[in-house]
Amino acid sequence: MSIEIRNVTKRFGSFLALDDVSLQIPDGSLTAVLGPSGSGKSTLLRIVAGLEQPDAGEILLSGEEATAVSPQRRDVGFVFQHYAAFKHMTVRDNVAFALTIRKRPKQEIRDRVEELLELVQLQGFADRYPSRLSGGQRQRMALARALAAKPRVLLLDEPFGALDARVRAELRDWLRRLHEEVHVTTVFVTHDQEEAMEIADRVAVFDHGRLEQVGAPAELYDTPASEFVLRFVGDAVRLGSALVRPHEIVLRRWPSDGAVEVEIERIAVLGADARVELSDGDGDRLSARLRRDEFEDLDLTRGEIVWATASASHRDAKAQQTLR
Amino acid sequence: MPRRLGLRAIALGYLLVILLAPLGMVFYRTFQHGLEPVWRVLSDHYTVHAFEITLIATALAVPLNTVFGVLCALAIVRRRFRGKGLLNAFIDLPLAVSPVVIGLALYLLYGRTGWFGPWLQAHGIQVLFALPAIVLATIFVSVPFVAREVIPVLREQGNEQEQAAATLGASRWQRFWRITLPSIRWAVIYGVILTTARCLGEYGAVAVVSGRIEGKTETATTLIDDMIQNFQNGDAYAVAVVLAAIAVLVLVLMTVTRPKEAL
Numbered sequence: 370m371s372i373e374i375r376n377v378t379k380r381f382g383s384f385l386a387l388d389d390v391s392l393q394i395p396d397g398s399l400t401a402v403l404g405p406s407g408s409g410k411s412t413l414l415r416i417v418a419g420l421e422q423p424d425a426g427e428i429l430l431s432g433e434e435a436t437a438v439s440p441q442r443r444d445v446g447f448v449f450q451h452y453a454a455f456k457h458m459t460v461r462d463n464v465a466f467a468l469t470i471r472k473r474p475k476q477e478i479r480d481r482v483e484e485l486l487e488l489v490q491l492q493g494f495a496d497r498y499p500s501r502l503s504g505g506q507r508q509r510m511a512l513a514r515a516l517a518a519k520p521r522v523l524l525l526d527e528p529f530g531a532l533d534a535r536v537r538a539e540l541r542d543w544l545r546r547l548h549e550e551v552h553v554t555t556v557f558v559t560h561d562q563e564e565a566m567e568i569a570d571r572v573a574v575f576d577h578g579r580l581e582q583v584g585a586p587a588e589l590y591d592t593p594a595s596e597f598v599l600r601f602v603g604d605a606v607r608l609g610s611a612l613v614r615p616h617e618i619v620l621r622r623w624p625s626d627g628a629v630e631v632e633i634e635r636i637a638v639l640g641a642d643a644r645v646e647l648s649d650g651d652g653d654r655l656s657a658r659l660r661r662d663e664f665e666d667l668d669l670t671r672g673e674i675v676w677a678t679a680s681a682s683h684r685d686a687k688a689q690q691t692l693r
Numbered sequence: 694m695p696r697r698l699g700l701r702a703i704a705l706g707y708l709l710v711i712l713l714a715p716l717g718m719v720f721y722r723t724f725q726h727g728l729e730p731v732w733r734v735l736s737d738h739y740t741v742h743a744f745e746i747t748l749i750a751t752a753l754a755v756p757l758n759t760v761f762g763v764l765c766a767l768a769i770v771r772r773r774f775r776g777k778g779l780l781n782a783f784i785d786l787p788l789a790v791s792p793v794v795i796g797l798a799l800y801l802l803y804g805r806t807g808w809f810g811p812w813l814q815a816h817g818i819q820v821l822f823a824l825p826a827i828v829l830a831t832i833f834v835s836v837p838f839v840a841r842e843v844i845p846v847l848r849e850q851g852n853e854q855e856q857a858a859a860t861l862g863a864s865r866w867q868r869f870w871r872i873t874l875p876s877i878r879w880a881v882i883y884g885v886i887l888t889t890a891r892c893l894g895e896y897g898a899v900a901v902v903s904g905r906i907e908g909k910t911e912t913a914t915t916l917i918d919d920m921i922q923n924f925q926n927g928d929a930y931a932v933a934v935v936l937a938a939i940a941v942l943v944l945v946l947m948t949v950t951r952p953k954e955a956l
Contacts, residue, residue, distance in 0.1 A: 418860055419859075419860075420856050420859070420860070439859070440856070440859040440860050441859050441860070441861075441862045441863060441864060442862075443860075445860055446860065446861075447856075447857065447860035449853055449856075449857060451853065453853040453854050453856065453857035454854075455854055455857075455858075455872060456854070456876060457875040457876055457878075466858065466861050466863075466871075467861040467862050470861070470862055470863050470867050470871070471862060511857075514857075514861065515860070515861070517861075518861065518862060
């Protein structure tokens with residue numbers, strides 16, 4: 370099911386959470402809504418689910434006006450950051466909830482729950498209560514629960530935000546694979562750019578309630594539409610008057626046109642790459658990322674003075690201009 | 694550990710002197726002369742009737758205040774409306790005001806010169822000095838308990854579970870019965886037990902509005918008082934023991950039902 374967000378504005382008191390946001394999410398896509406906390410991304414997701422009402426604008430689901438439709442009739446699956454597990458129910462009853470209230474036949478419910486528990490790899494946990502599951506298991510249970518009634522859209526609000534790094538990485542892969550299997554239109558909210566870039570086909574970047582840019586991960590990285598996107602998606606450092614990616618910095622032992630004189634403060638070799646931390650004449654620090662062979666050819670040492678330029682040749686000239 | 698032992702001794706000693714000694718005394722005095730006199734008093738027509746009145750008032754007040762308490766708690770925690778602070782404060786009123794004052798207020802309201810009195814009299818409805826007044830007084834004094842137990846639990850739970858249920862297709866009604874009520878059930882049970890205990894033990898407000906007509910509007914507590922006034926101390930002990938036994942039973946129920954982590 371496609372989602373269309375048209376000119377949505379939402380205020381909480383004097384705080385402007387969403388400022389005239391329009392966004393189209395194609396059927397079957399896996400979209401990340403990325404932004405720092407307070408950027409309005411969760412509010413947008415909650416408005417799509419019907420858990421919040423916009424002050425202005427509309428939501429269309431499959432091309433049909435749905436702004437006034439209650440959450441229970443929107444046919445969306447929603448996964449909360451803190452799981453929202455039904456504490457007084459077993460894993461089985463949690464997953465079966467959407468089917469139980471729809472009064473489906475017992476056998477059908479049993480089969481569907483089995484199938485879902487297998488999908489989220491919780492087969493042996495059906496009779497446990499959520500309090501006896503780990504965070505990752507609870508979130509997988511919540512996902513199975515959201516998928517039970519075969520929603521047309523799956524919405525995930527910082528689904529991995531409360532989990533530790535290892536479990537997070539595991540669940541990322543797993544969500545990606547799940548989307549390939551189930552193929553339901555999926556939107557997830559995250560403040561972690563790496564997570565967004567890794568999982569999603571499309572990323573929508575938000576800041577201060579405004580949609581900054583939407584596109585494929587590579588597009589955002591290579592042709593950011595604003596300084597905010599450049600800084601937020603991937604690393605960015607300030608070299609002279611320009612913002613560049615650390616890997617775009619080229620170091621030379623002699624001055625050239627537009628090169629900035631810098632001192633090497635620290636060197637760290639990180640496998641295939643090396644990170645060189647520099648400080649310019651004004652004492653501002655920046656770090657460059659060099660390929661290992663490049664780094665070794667240069668034979669840099671701490672305390673040396675070198676000249677840094679940026680090789681942003683592949684970047685759109687127009688985007689560069691807006692950045693400066 | 695001597696300090697902790699000291700603390701424990703103070704706590705237990707205090708309870709012993711203030712609570713258990715008088716209660717023990719009542720039990721002792723009651724069964725001093727065996728079971729026969731106790732049974733004679735308890736099977737007396739007037740005693741049975743007094744307990745009936747107490748039980749009727751309790752049986753009406755408890756369900757009413759349970760429903761009201763849960764609704765009030767939901768409104769206070771989940772809704773935003775004008776006068777919420779006032780409602781929150783009013784719930785505690787019966788705890789803050791002496792039951793005698795509550796009784797007096799009811800007396801003035803339903804009395805011959807009160808707001809409701811003349812109308813009720815014109816329609817032949819007897820409230821004061823009859824069962825309705827006893828029930829009203831009992832309801833009044835037992836209002837706060839369910840709401841006070843449920844409010845903190847609802848606050849702690851938040852409403853994410855209900856939101857999740859909504860996105861899964863549950864209607865408001867289904868969310869209440871399948872999610873909200875089960876998750877506050879211990880608080881409700883606890884509140885019901887406290888309400889019951891309060892209703893059974895109510896004296897002050899009922900004493901003012903019931904008229905204390907023997908065999909008609911006498912409740913268990915006012916009967917005890919009357920017996921003492923008439924120097925029938927032995928009889929009073931017997932009735933008191935039944936009330937005390939119910940209280941102990943309530944305490945036991947409370948301890949058994951309370952989830953372990955709450956202790």
